[in-house]
């Protein structure tokens with residue numbers, strides 16, 4: 619089952635992807651996480667991507683498309699995958715084939731800003747928390763692996779604004795792109811997490 623999770627930054631794609639990954643036994647492929655790993659490893663791609671990412675802009679298509687295509691050729695993707703944060707432009711979408719469902723996550727702007735500004739991520743295992751909505755048991759410490767929780771540079775107010783603009787201009791056209799293909803399923807995220815999980819599983823049936 620090849621899935622795309624589409625929606626603005628902060629809507630909860632990553633959190634839901636981790637849930638679906640467990641349920642369906644297919645990997646979550648977050649291009650954002652992969653790029654942050656490249657930066658950590660100090661690779662050429664990481665160095666090229668860093669300034670775009672920190673300022674909330676998209677990394678150019680020519681850097682990301684082949685990188686993603688190689689990743690989904692790996693063995694763990696044989697039964698399918700969840701793309702979280704890819705595609706983000708029409709050329710990226712055109713580079714993909716054999717997609718079964720596109721889940722489109724919806725939330726209003728106020729909710730998104732609240733989710734992004736309170737988000738905390740584990741440096742070690744990348745688990746996602748929120749200071750109010752999904753607080754860790756101990757402040758600043760990951761429940762799952764005791765790693766350090768941190769706030770991403772692009773979850774600061776200035777970069778959040780830019781990312782939402784970029785989403786509107788470059789990624790929103792994908793809603794019609796996939797609607798026309800009959801693949802788009804809307805999921806409202808203005809509800810508790812359990813309800814969102816349930817709606818996503820129904821959409822995947």
Ligand code: AMP
Pocket residue numbers: 627649650651653670671672674675676677678682702703704705706710772781
């Ligand atoms: P995310 O973790 O999905 O919010 O991604 C963080 C940042 O990584 C984005 O703001 C972009 O700079 C970059 N990025 C991630 N995925 C893509 C993509 N598919 N195309 C271009 N840039 C991306």
